Amino acid sequence: MTKNGPLEYDYSVSKLFIMNALFVGTIGMLVGVILAWEMAYPEFNTFLGEDLAEYTNFSRLRPLHTDSVIYGFTLSAVWASWYYLGQRVLKVSMAESKILMFIGKLHFWLYFSASAVIVLSLLMGITTSKEYAEFEWPLDLSITVVWTLWGASIAGLVGFRREKALYISIWYFIATFLAVAMLHLFNNMEIPTMFVTSPAGETMIGAWWHSVSMYAGTNDALVQWWFGHNAVAFVLTTPIIAMVYYFLPKESGQAIYSYKLSLLSFWGLMFVYIWAGGHHMLYSTVPDWMQTMGSVFSVILILPSWGSAINMLLTMKGEWQQVASSPLIKFMVLGSTFYMFSTLEGPIQAIKSVNAIAHFTDWIIGHVHDGALGWVGFMVIAAIYHMAPRIFRREIYSRSLMNMQFWIQTLGVVLYFTSMWIAGITQGMMWRAHDEFGNLAYSFIDTVTVLHPYYTIRAVGGTLYLIGFLMFVYNIYKTTSAREVEEHELQNASPMGA
Amino acid sequence: MFHWLERNPFFFALSVFITISFAGLIEIVPSFAQASRPLVGTTPYSTLELAGRHVYIKNSCNACHSQLIRPFKSETDRYGHYSMSGEYAYDRPFLWGSKRTGPDLMRVGNYRTTDWHETHMKDPAAVVPGSIMPKYTWLYENETDVETAYAEQLTIAQFFSTPYNKAIPMKDGTNKIIKMGDSIAEANALALEEAKVIVADMKDQNIKDAVESGKIPEIVAIIAYMNSLK
Amino acid sequence: MNKIYLWGIIVAVTMLTITYMSVIGSKGGLNGDIVNMFAIGGAVALVVIIVFVIIKFVRQMQVDTADGELSDDNWDGIGEYYNAIPKGWAIMYLATMVYAMWYFVIGYPVNSYSQIGEYNEDVAAHNKKFEKKYASITGERLVDMGESVFLAECKVCHGLAADGIDGSAADLNVRLEFRTVKDVVINGSNNFLLGSENPMPDRYGLMNANKDYAPITDAEIDAVSTYVANGMSGEGGDVFAGACSVCHGDDGAGMVYVAPNIAAYDITLVTNVLNHGKKGSIGAMPAFDRLNAKQKEAVSAYIISLSKGE
Numbered sequence A: 001m002t003k004n005g006p007l008e009y010d011y012s013v014s015k016l017f018i019m020n021a022l023f024v025g026t027i028g029m030l031v032g033v034i035l036a037w038e039m040a041y042p043e044f045n046t047f048l049g050e051d052l053a054e055y056t057n058f059s060r061l062r063p064l065h066t067d068s069v070i071y072g073f074t075l076s077a078v079w080a081s082w083y084y085l086g087q088r089v090l091k092v093s094m095a096e097s098k099i100l101m102f103i104g105k106l107h108f109w110l111y112f113s114a115s116a117v118i119v120l121s122l123l124m125g126i127t128t129s130k131e132y133a134e135f136e137w138p139l140d141l142s143i144t145v146v147w148t149l150w151g152a153s154i155a156g157l158v159g160f161r162r163e164k165a166l167y168i169s170i171w172y173f174i175a176t177f178l179a180v181a182m183l184h185l186f187n188n189m190e191i192p193t194m195f196v197t198s199p200a201g202e203t204m205i206g207a208w209w210h211s212v213s214m215y216a217g218t219n220d221a222l223v224q225w226w227f228g229h230n231a232v233a234f235v236l237t238t239p240i241i242a243m244v245y246y247f248l249p250k251e252s253g254q255a256i257y258s259y260k261l262s263l264l265s266f267w268g269l270m271f272v273y274i275w276a277g278g279h280h281m282l283y284s285t286v287p288d289w290m291q292t293m294g295s296v297f298s299v300i301l302i303l304p305s306w307g308s309a310i311n312m313l314l315t316m317k318g319e320w321q322q323v324a325s326s327p328l329i330k331f332m333v334l335g336s337t338f339y340m341f342s343t344l345e346g347p348i349q350a351i352k353s354v355n356a357i358a359h360f361t362d363w364i365i366g367h368v369h370d371g372a373l374g375w376v377g378f379m380v381i382a383a384i385y386h387m388a389p390r391i392f393r394r395e396i397y398s399r400s401l402m403n404m405q406f407w408i409q410t411l412g413v414v415l416y417f418t419s420m421w422i423a424g425i426t427q428g429m430m431w432r433a434h435d436e437f438g439n440l441a442y443s444f445i446d447t448v449t450v451l452h453p454y455y456t457i458r459a460v461g462g463t464l465y466l467i468g469f470l471m472f473v474y475n476i477y478k479t480t481s482a483r484e485v486e487e488h489e490l491q492n493a494s495p496m497g498a
Numbered sequence B: 001m002f003h004w005l006e007r008n009p010f011f012f013a014l015s016v017f018i019t020i021s022f023a024g025l026i027e028i029v030p031s032f033a034q035a036s037r038p039l040v041g042t043t044p045y046s047t048l049e050l051a052g053r054h055v056y057i058k059n060s061c062n063a064c065h066s067q068l069i070r071p072f073k074s075e076t077d078r079y080g081h082y083s084m085s086g087e088y089a090y091d092r093p094f095l096w097g098s099k100r101t102g103p104d105l106m107r108v109g110n111y112r113t114t115d116w117h118e119t120h121m122k123d124p125a126a127v128v129p130g131s132i133m134p135k136y137t138w139l140y141e142n143e144t145d146v147e148t149a150y151a152e153q154l155t156i157a158q159f160f161s162t163p164y165n166k167a168i169p170m171k172d173g174t175n176k177i178i179k180m181g182d183s184i185a186e187a188n189a190l191a192l193e194e195a196k197v198i199v200a201d202m203k204d205q206n207i208k209d210a211v212e213s214g215k216i217p218e219i220v221a222i223i224a225y226m227n228s229l230k
Numbered sequence C: 001m002n003k004i005y006l007w008g009i010i011v012a013v014t015m016l017t018i019t020y021m022s023v024i025g026s027k028g029g030l031n032g033d034i035v036n037m038f039a040i041g042g043a044v045a046l047v048v049i050i051v052f053v054i055i056k057f058v059r060q061m062q063v064d065t066a067d068g069e070l071s072d073d074n075w076d077g078i079g080e081y082y083n084a085i086p087k088g089w090a091i092m093y094l095a096t097m098v099y100a101m102w103y104f105v106i107g108y109p110v111n112s113y114s115q116i117g118e119y120n121e122d123v124a125a126h127n128k129k130f131e132k133k134y135a136s137i138t139g140e141r142l143v144d145m146g147e148s149v150f151l152a153e154c155k156v157c158h159g160l161a162a163d164g165i166d167g168s169a170a171d172l173n174v175r176l177e178f179r180t181v182k183d184v185v186i187n188g189s190n191n192f193l194l195g196s197e198n199p200m201p202d203r204y205g206l207m208n209a210n211k212d213y214a215p216i217t218d219a220e221i222d223a224v225s226t227y228v229a230n231g232m233s234g235e236g237g238d239v240f241a242g243a244c245s246v247c248h249g250d251d252g253a254g255m256v257y258v259a260p261n262i263a264a265y266d267i268t269l270v271t272n273v274l275n276h277g278k279k280g281s282i283g284a285m286p287a288f289d290r291l292n293a294k295q296k297e298a299v300s301a302y303i304i305s306l307s308k309g310e
């Protein structure tokens, strides 16, 4: 590469992460679909036979689903985006520094190996039970190393940058890095049990990977949901915002609607998000004032969240023809819409009286997947569709396939959240119901059997979403051998075959 | 000001970090001063109960079952007294759960019994028609890991002064002692002793034989844990 | 009207109809429960707000044009406008901030809210509402009330038909099963059935008065168990008269402070089982102290009604 020539960006690390996102996304969502069918038809718990039921039943698979879609699928896509757009908005190429390249590759391969161990350990039932932080201490340590490598990569690219001011996406990546580092460290304070000595002098007693939490009971819950809520914030929200802030203006060729709006939303989000974790513990044994804090800050949180989404939608002002014609932009616009949806739904569920019904029910699961399928899933898909032509220098294999995928997945999401919405409210109301005599109107099992139709609808919706995802994987796979394109065709709108 | 920050990554990162850290300090730290004190009558888990708790966690029962009774008439009618912070003082980790696909289990020891669990865990739908809970048949074959539970007991006794082998005051004025072994062999013996009490109420001859021969199937441990939830 | 508004209305109305039907049609129902109202209100607000806010932005994509002052910065071809912050958003933001501050400084402290306090009030109100009603409930209504308790609390063990689900709990359609009686006669019983510790002796304490107080034999045990399980009829009546009636009475109806009724369920027996639980040959029956006195009376009435006519 010459000093004055155009930069040649190196996407090899990005490519690895994209592959991983496709692979783990397929597995994670397949497991999600299995879970959904298991809830509708419990016979599916033994779908590989009675002998393997220990590894295929709902409860063993559930953490595998959540962790693989969050930390496998989503994070891979986030990192693919980082290694792609980080270079471009900072104007440095990974190829410029052997060290950066080495860090990037090491980052990927360590992450990949840790993920493989995580999958095995979850299947074996090695878990600490904390949602989204199930991993035992040896894995916590590996995660710390992987995370630090990402930090090194950020520091490196930012350090070498030629673009003085940091682009909005970089703000969000930096925030993601810092917040998750903090959350991970504090939520995983635990003491390995293998170092202890019995009065009889025995050592190395029991499973070496086992640990016990530093916090007990209510305190443990507080730390866990401070983590849990912000893991959602800083893994399923901020890095995805980083992605939409790059891919939507880039693909559409439009300038960001308002710098001030970006600025206020960012700092607002940083400030408000952390306070809201209390909404996971409403009516629990944590002090009233803390619950109230969680509730009130959740309502405020609508605004900084909507700020980014509005900024994106306004960026598309006057560009309806693009939305109508490009399935890639459709994914991003609908994704932003679902983001608004879940960030209004969440605060509503965080109101104490609403949470009295919503908590513990499927309505929460509905909320999760509005965000996960509609926002995270769609944005990841759009990001990869945008990156693929540039990485492979080929057009996207098929626009019509992509269009079909869009509608199938949209239908899937709608079926998912409407069914869970109804299921959740029904369940919540039945639990509360007293009859004319003042007795509980329903035994618990009555509230389970009524949900069967909704569980079935959800399973169908999830299956549709998975089918759409497989179409996506196929489309990307075919893209690697589709028609080659010239550099100039890649400026904005991605080239697509029929 | 902000433009300046956006050109100075270090101060930018520092500002972000400050903005995101103090909410945690204000919300979490004060609660640590009060929230981990046991309620009178709350005792640590015995060896077998703790091993059962590990079986519960290993199988992620908390994916479907909560252990948190909220202060609503409908919940206290169904599950008993609402939960109080001090009752969780020995829960590491806490197991409140966040989804009630099945009922709350905070006080299930009050209204379900050993023999009921024995048949229920093997085939829930046979006992409760329409149940969507999976069959946990392997619990009847897998052997309980008592040693890890023992290691955990030693750890919490050492680091958190969990009162094993000490008199713990009960509500009625009496004292209770939760025993912890002095060696692996003694821990196993204690667990076996508890297991014998449980299997006395069980029907499955294979389980009874196993315990007779000194082995503790996981089902026995998890029932010990279920029965301890009161 | 633009077609998009029509779509918005269709989507909103469809979603609201589904919600309405599922709620009204659901077994929970609104019930005048304020919390239910809040949940439904929230769901409705969510749909309506989202649909119409999104339409607003879609309209802007359709008819507005992008303009404004571009900033100097440009990243990988992405520009940035210096557009003002949307007013509605800014106002809402300020409003929520002010609300939050008001709430912390005034709203919350002045309210001195406590969730346990709220619970206590709720329970008191509930009890007040139902205590009046309870007091007057008798006869058929009492049985109905008992059935409602039974279905919520007991059917997981005793089964919908109260038949004990293949023998894993007591069959409540009959007073006593053969296996129970036989077990009790052989092993005795100590289940607080009379409300206090008052055990029934085991076989070595049971003498047949008709046979010079000889200890009861295996054959006699079978005979008397058949007799009791048959609802105090058939063979074995003589053994009963000789060995059991001293305590349980000639007709098996029991005697206060001495022995329980084994000919039919009565309220004392069921209440005692609910208060103390029971451990027998079938298995263990947990105590249900958390039911109130009226609920215990009602569920007894229901159980008594089941075995009527046996």
Ligand code: HEM
Residues within 6 Å of the ligand: A131, A228, A232, A236, A237, A276, A279, A280, A298, A299, A301, A302, A305, A339, A342, A343, A344, A345, A346, A347, A349, A350, A355, A358, A359, A360, A364, A367, A368, A370, A371, A372, A375, A376, B098
């Ligand atoms: C303004 C923003 C948001 C607020 C205030 C909010 C609020 C809430 C509330 C109140 C709950 C239920 C807690 C409970 O009762 O159990 C919840 C759960 C959840 N939300 Fe959100 N939410 C927001 C945005 C999002 C977004 C964008 C996502 C992205 C996917 C998301 C993912 C989740 C997840 C995964 C859970 C489940 C946590 C668990 O395991 O219990 N949320 N949220």
Ligand code: HEM
Residues within 6 Å of the ligand: A029, A030, A032, A033, A034, A035, A036, A039, A062, A065, A066, A069, A070, A074, A131, A362, A364, A365, A368, A369, A372, A373, A376, A377, A461, A462, A463, A465, A466, B063, B098, B099, B101
């Ligand atoms: C094909 C698509 C998917 C299907 C069918 C599916 C299905 C499910 C099911 C059945 C559950 C368990 C719900 C319960 O316990 O009642 C679940 C939980 C969850 N899923 Fe998915 N899922 C899918 C995709 C995703 C994706 C893409 C994400 C994240 C990016 C995600 C994140 C989660 C989370 C965070 C939970 C836990 C929710 C909670 O505990 O509140 N899912 N999913």
Ligand SMILES: [Ca+2]
Residues within 6 Å of the ligand: A128, A133, A134, A135, A136, A137, A140, A187, A188, A190
């Ligand atoms: Ca951990």
Ligand SMILES: [Ca+2]
Residues within 6 Å of the ligand: A131, B097, B098, B099
């Ligand atoms: Ca959850």
Ligand SMILES: [Cu+2]
Residues within 6 Å of the ligand: A228, A229, A230, A232, A276, A277, A279, A280
């Ligand atoms: Cu949250």
